[in-house]
Amino acid sequence: xxxxxxxxxxxxxxxxxxxxxxxGGFVMPISYTDIVREHNAVRxxxxxxxxxxxxxxxxxxxxxxxxxxxxxxxxxxxxxxxKILYGMMLxxxxxxxxxxxVYRMSVPDTYxxxxxxxxxxxxxxxxxSAAEGWDVTVEDLSESYGQIALxxxxxERVAAGVFGAxxxxxxxxxxxxxxxxxxxxxxxxxxxxxxxGFEFYSTPEATRKIWxxxxxxxxxPCGLGCRDxxxxxxxxxxxxxxLGPDISPLEAGLGMFVKTQGHDFIGKAAFEALKESGPxxxxxxxxxxxxxxxxxxxxxxxxxxxIGEVTTGYNSISTxxxxxxxxxRRPYSAEGxxxxxxxxxxxxxxxxxxxxxxxxxxxxxx
Amino acid sequence: MSxxxxxxxxxxxxxxxxxxxxxATVGITDFAxxxxxxxxxxxxxxEDDEVSQDEEFxxxxxxxxxxxxxxxxxxVVVGRNSALDDEPGLLNSDPYANWIIKVRMxxxxxxxxxxxxxxxxxxxxKQA
Numbered sequence: 114x115x116x117x118x119x120x121x122x123x124x125x126x127x128x129x130x131x132x133x134x135x136x137g138g139f140v141m142p143i144s145y146t147d148i149v150r151e152h153n154a155v156r157x158x159x160x161x162x163x164x165x166x167x168x169x170x171x172x173x174x175x176x177x178x179x180x181x182x183x184x185x186x187x188x189x190x191x192x193x194x195x196k197i198l199y200g201m202m203l204x205x206x207x208x209x210x211x212x213x214x215v216y217r218m219s220v221p222d223t224y225x226x227x228x229x230x231x232x233x234x235x236x237x238x239x240x241x242s243a244a245e246g247w248d249v250t251v252e253d254l255s256e257s258y259g260q261i262a263l264x265x266x267x268x269e270r271v272a273a274g275v276f277g278a279x280x281x282x283x284x285x286x287x288x289x290x291x292x293x294x295x296x297x298x299x300x301x302x303x304x305x306x307x308x309x310g311f312e313f314y315s316t317p318e319a320t321r322k323i324w325x326x327x328x329x330x331x332x333x334p335c336g337l338g339c340r341d342x343x344x345x346x347x348x349x350x351x352x353x354x355x356l357g358p359d360i361s362p363l364e365a366g367l368g369m370f371v372k373t374q375g376h377d378f379i380g381k382a383a384f385e386a387l388k389e390s391g392p393x394x395x396x397x398x399x400x401x402x403x404x405x406x407x408x409x410x411x412x413x414x415x416x417x418x419x420i421g422e423v424t425t426g427y428n429s430i431s432t433x434x435x436x437x438x439x440x441x442r443r444p445y446s447a448e449g450x451x452x453x454x455x456x457x458x459x460x461x462x463x464x465x466x467x468x469x470x471x472x473x474x475x476x477x478x479x
Numbered sequence: 480m481s482x483x484x485x486x487x488x489x490x491x492x493x494x495x496x497x498x499x500x501x502x503a504t505v506g507i508t509d510f511a512x513x514x515x516x517x518x519x520x521x522x523x524x525x526e527d528d529e530v531s532q533d534e535e536f537x538x539x540x541x542x543x544x545x546x547x548x549x550x551x552x553x554x555v556v557v558g559r560n561s562a563l564d565d566e567p568g569l570l571n572s573d574p575y576a577n578w579i580i581k582v583r584m585x586x587x588x589x590x591x592x593x594x595x596x597x598x599x600x601x602x603x604x605k606q607a
């Protein structure tokens with residue numbers, strides 16, 4: 114068995130009394146107080162997460178733009194320095210290698226790919242094999258970067274205080290490079306909660322300093338437990354649940370992050386073929402009438418047969434309703450369809466709905 | 480430290496039982512509610528359902544996980560605490576005042592398999 118890794122903030126989590134658990138090959142904090150309190154802190158004020166487990170892969174060199182375009186579903190050909198795109202890497206058969214953020218750095222011909230912790234090794238291997246014959250350098254910088262996510266409506270004010278800088282002009286999905294205590298930090302207006310917020314990438318030493326400064330500013334540390342309830346409520350996918358090697362972006366409802374116009378990439382033919390035929394199943398939301406909680410793996414039923422499976426489900430902390438995301442076969446995937454979810458011995462009635470259970474509140478500027 | 484009440488009987492799966500004649504009142508212990516965290520749903524049987532000792536009769540759900548409930552006695556359900564339908568968090572605020580089901584026991588001698596407060600205290604210490 115692979116030994117679990119620790120992030121550069123591990124000692125702080127233990128000192129704060131966090132409940133620790135394995136996630137993506139790391140020992141990570143699940144919660145410091147309780148999930149509901151941390152969830153509400155992010156929705157109403159702000160909270161911070163150690164996301165140093167995320168992988169950072171740097172792709173640079175004369176062919177970098179064309180190469181990233183070849184492995185990434187979104188179109189980086191017009192991406193300006195300081196801008197970020199969300200998208201996926203696909204297998205030739207159309208399934209998802211990983212979902213990721215691509216940062217166009219200020220250094221020419223350089224991109225930073227931010228990938229899921231559990232997939233970093235797999236992604237690196239995939240990118241290296243795809244890079245054969247291209248004039249690019251691929252480096253795994255995951256160990257050199259710590260990462261903190263500051264999320265919630267008060268993030269801009271708190272970040273301004275801690276950094277002594279005004280980030281109000283920094284739009285959603287853009288980033289800037291600044292200094293904290295003399296060390297370089299990438300300040301990115303991104304996140305995984307549906308709220309406004311930032312992600313700070315820096316050296317492990319600087320990451321510890323920023324974390325301490327945010328703690329001193331009164332920002333509550335929040336664990337991966339509420340990171341999952343927060344991302345779930347706004348319909349954001351988690352690799353291994355809503356995405357995977359056997360799932361097409363079309364099925365997951367992420368077709369808008371796949372640009373086929375004038376853009377050739379690995380998996381494009383399979384994507385277009387599936388678009389032509391129409392996917393057999395789609396990721397939908399289901400709202401239950403009862404408060405029983407539909408959890409990952411529970412079967413979705415209709416007309417006496419299994420027509421789908423739950424990928425993530427909770428009693429939504431923000432709305433109080435029991436809801437889930439599930440892959441459901443057509444025609445049952447149509448909104449308004451009455452279905453049932455088998456929870457232990459009973460089947461609970463539910464209605465297919467949009468897979469966004471709570472509205473996003475991003476910082477959109479021109 | 481978890482609260483343990485004298486006069487109740489306890490199961491290894493952290494249910495408590497209070498017997499009164501042939502009726503057993505069943506709930507979860509303070510240790511159980513603390514390890515679960517915020518309880519958001521209680522899945523209870525209906526009246527007249529049968530339950531058997533050491534067999535699943537429902538579940539308590541927190542944000543992250545579902546924990547099965549195991550019946551400490553066998554019998555027929557004669558009461559379910561419907562207050563938990565609207566306020567499952569009552570199990571967090573006072574797990575001993577807020578029972579889950581009442582069972583008319585078919586074999587009251589089964590309570591001999593359960594622990595008293597002292598034995599349950601020792602059982603929890605051994606787990607720690």
